[in-house]
Amino acid sequence: MMEKEKPRKGDGSTLSMILVITASWLLILGETYVFFVIVRPLGPPIHEALLPSSILKVALTALLGLLWVAVMFGIWWLYLRAHRTPT
Amino acid sequence: MLPGAGDVIPLALALVIPAAAVFLLMPRYIGFLYRKGKTTNDAHKGGDVRVPTPAGPLLIFAIALGELAVWAFYGSVVPLVLIVVVLCAGLIGLYDDLRGLGGVVKPALLALVGLFVVLVEQYYPNVYDPTLYFPLFTRTGTHFIIFGLIVIASIPVASNAFNMLDAFNGELAGFTAIVTGALVIGILMRSFDLGDTSAATVAIALPLLAVSLAFYYYNRYPSRIFDGDSGSLALGAMFVILSIVGGVEIAALVALIPAVLNSYYILSSVRGLVERKKMAARPTSLGKDGKLYASTEARAPTTLARMILLTGALDERSLVRRILTLTAYAAFLSVVTSIMTWLL
Numbered sequence: 001m002m003e004k005e006k007p008r009k010g011d012g013s014t015l016s017m018i019l020v021i022t023a024s025w026l027l028i029l030g031e032t033y034v035f036f037v038i039v040r041p042l043g044p045p046i047h048e049a050l051l052p053s054s055i056l057k058v059a060l061t062a063l064l065g066l067l068w069v070a071v072m073f074g075i076w077w078l079y080l081r082a083h084r085t086p087t
Numbered sequence: 088m089l090p091g092a093g094d095v096i097p098l099a100l101a102l103v104i105p106a107a108a109v110f111l112l113m114p115r116y117i118g119f120l121y122r123k124g125k126t127t128n129d130a131h132k133g134g135d136v137r138v139p140t141p142a143g144p145l146l147i148f149a150i151a152l153g154e155l156a157v158w159a160f161y162g163s164v165v166p167l168v169l170i171v172v173v174l175c176a177g178l179i180g181l182y183d184d185l186r187g188l189g190g191v192v193k194p195a196l197l198a199l200v201g202l203f204v205v206l207v208e209q210y211y212p213n214v215y216d217p218t219l220y221f222p223l224f225t226r227t228g229t230h231f232i233i234f235g236l237i238v239i240a241s242i243p244v245a246s247n248a249f250n251m252l253d254a255f256n257g258e259l260a261g262f263t264a265i266v267t268g269a270l271v272i273g274i275l276m277r278s279f280d281l282g283d284t285s286a287a288t289v290a291i292a293l294p295l296l297a298v299s300l301a302f303y304y305y306n307r308y309p310s311r312i313f314d315g316d317s318g319s320l321a322l323g324a325m326f327v328i329l330s331i332v333g334g335v336e337i338a339a340l341v342a343l344i345p346a347v348l349n350s351y352y353i354l355s356s357v358r359g360l361v362e363r364k365k366m367a368a369r370p371t372s373l374g375k376d377g378k379l380y381a382s383t384e385a386r387a388p389t390t391l392a393r394m395i396l397l398t399g400a401l402d403e404r405s406l407v408r409r410i411l412t413l414t415a416y417a418a419f420l421s422v423v424t425s426i427m428t429w430l431l
Contacts, residue, residue, distance in 0.1 A: 013398040014409050017391070018416055021344050025420045028341065029222060036224040045228065069351075076352055080389065083397040 020075055027071055031064045039064070094286035097160035101293035105153035109145065109301035116145045117305075117312050127313065131255060131373055131403050141184050141315020142305070146298055147177040150325065153294025161287035164211045165332050168204060169291060169325060175200045176246055176324035180317035194243035200324060201239035204331070208235075215331045220277075222337060222427035237336075241327045248346040249323030250316060251353055252410075254392060255403055257307035259314060261411045263299035263322050266342040269418035270326070271296060273335035273425035280429035281334075292329050295322070308404040335425065342421035345413050349391040356389040371396060378402050 039060045043053025120126065120139035129136040150173050154166035179196045182188060188196070208214045217234035220226045253259040271292050278289065299322065305311045314322070330339030340347070368387035371379045381396035395401070395409050 013395045014412060016398075017345075017395065017413050020348065021413060021417050021420070024344050024348065025341055025417075025424075028337070032221045032224055032337075036221065045230075047230075047232070072348065072351060073355060076355065076389070079394060080397075 016079065020079070023075060024068075024072060027068055031068060035061065035064060091286070094290070097157060097290050098286065098293060100156045100160075101153050101290045102297045104156050104297075105149040105294040106297040106301040108149035108152050109298055110304075112145055112149075113142070113301075113305050113312065116142070120312070129256075129310065129313075130369075131371075131379060132309070133373065133377060136309075138310050138313050140313035141181065141317045142302065142312045143177050143180055143184070143315045143317025143319075143321055146302060146314065146318050147173050147321050149298045149301075150294045150321070153297060154291060157287065157290045157294070161285075161290065163213075163287050163291075164207070165214055165287070166291050168207050168214060169328060169332075172200055172204065172242075172328050173321045173325045175203070176242070177317045177321035180250075180315065180320035183316040183320075194247060197243035197246050197320065197324065198239050201242040204242075204328060205235040205238050216334050218334075219336055220334065220428055222424050223431060238331055241331070242324050244350075245327035245343065245346075246320045246323035248343060248350040249326070250319040251350045252346045252391070253314065253319040254390070255407050255410070256310040257303055258407050258410055259319055259322065260299050260303035260306040261407065262346065262414050263326065264296060264303055265411065265414045265418045266339075266421070267292065267296045267299060267326065267329075269342045269421040269425075270329060270333065270335060270339055272422050273338040273429075274333040276425045276429040277334055288333050292333060295325050295329060308407065335428075337428065338421045338425045341424045342414075342418050344417045344420070345391060345410070352389045352391070352394070356387075374400060376400070379406055 039057055042057045042060070043049075043051050046054040046058055048054075117139050125139055125141075126137035127140050129138045151170045154170050157163075158166040176197060179188070179193065179200075183193060204214065208217075215234075215238070216229075217231050218226050218229050219234070249259060249263070252262055271289065274289050274292055278285065302314065302318075306314065326339070326343075330336050368382060368384040370382050370387050370390040370393040372382055374380050378400040379392070379396055379402070380400045381393045387393065391410060391413070392406055395406060401409070
């Protein structure tokens with residue numbers, strides 16, 4: 001019977017990082033959908049008319065950026081917590 | 088439109104001239120740096136292993152040669168803009184190599200390089216298209232001011248992301264070659280779909296690909312030369328301007344995810360813009376077995392390498408191979424993004 005092959009060192013972290021990159025990419029795609037389908041039709045561009053809806057568009061766009069940052073921060077925190085690294 | 092038969096010679100020259108310049112001049116340049124005593128300790132080898140640095144000036148020279156060849160064939164102003172961008176970013180890096188620049192001064196100076204590109208666009212409106220094209224859905228309107236701000240901000244962000252990734256033998260050269268490959272594919276797809284970019288746009292991207300591949304030969308483990316900040320900032324600035332003039336910004340962003348995450352996690356862990364040389368602790372340490380270990384110090388920055396090493400020590404070559412595997416995966420996602428943007 002063949003001996004069970006041991007996983008190589010670092011393979012686990014490579015897979016974890018691939019998942020982090022995939023999550024980051026999917027988040028970019030998801031936020032693109034939210035931007036074009038929900039945020040963009042809310043009102044005219046802010047340089048054409050300074051309406052509350054235009055300001056809301058800018059605020060929601062900034063919020064999407066912050067969401068990406070927050071999710072990436074969350075993933076980082078979970079990754080380090082899983083490996084019990086002091087920060 | 089896609090490159091035709093008449094573009095074969097300029098495209099070939101855009102690849103061959105910069106690569107030949109690196110291969111022909113690098114051995115002499117390495118000897119020159121040794122004679123001048125311009126060497127630094129390779130921190131990830133045991134003992135005092137001296138490696139010449141910086142290769143940046145030669146890389147910039149090789150890229151400029153390639154861009155001049157493209158300019159001679161197509162007469163576009165874009166290769167000349169790229170030469171100025173690479174030269175300015177390289178000079179900022181060279182000053183940082185020799186004298187050192189603060190964590191805030193360096194990005195501010197790099198932002199001025201972005202401002203130069205925006206100003207050129209005012210006089211030559213075909214340098215870039217101030218519109219962002221997103222995968223699957225649609226594109227934004229034409230926004231000169233917002234897009235100009237993105238151009239100005241993107242150079243310091245991307246250049247510093249390249250700089251922060253430049254820690255191990257062959258890491259940055261391999262990274263640049265892989266992500267530039269994805270960028271060239273994206274530009275080709277845009278040419279196929281819109282027809283507003285030409286063979287010249289593809290040609291201006293090739294010198295970066297050629298130089299990074301040729302430099303990888305000298306920079307891979309064990310490194311015979313380091314690029315220094317002059318090299319990393321110049322390569323980063325060139326990459327970001329290529330993505331802008333090529334109109335493939337989102338695909339470029341996806342390819343850069345490993346570098347963006349690396350920078351983001353460093354900045355989050357050290358809480359601010361801190362110059363690498365002034366960081367309180369190193370993210371990795373060299374063990375007596377010659378392997379690299381993740382630092383256990385709380386004040387050490389969290390880099391991509393440190394995160395990979397958390398599951399076990401690796402030798403430098405294996406660690407760089409892991410990082411380049413992640414880069415190749417991000418480049419694959421970038422190509423998928425380009426397909427979703429231009430072909431679906």
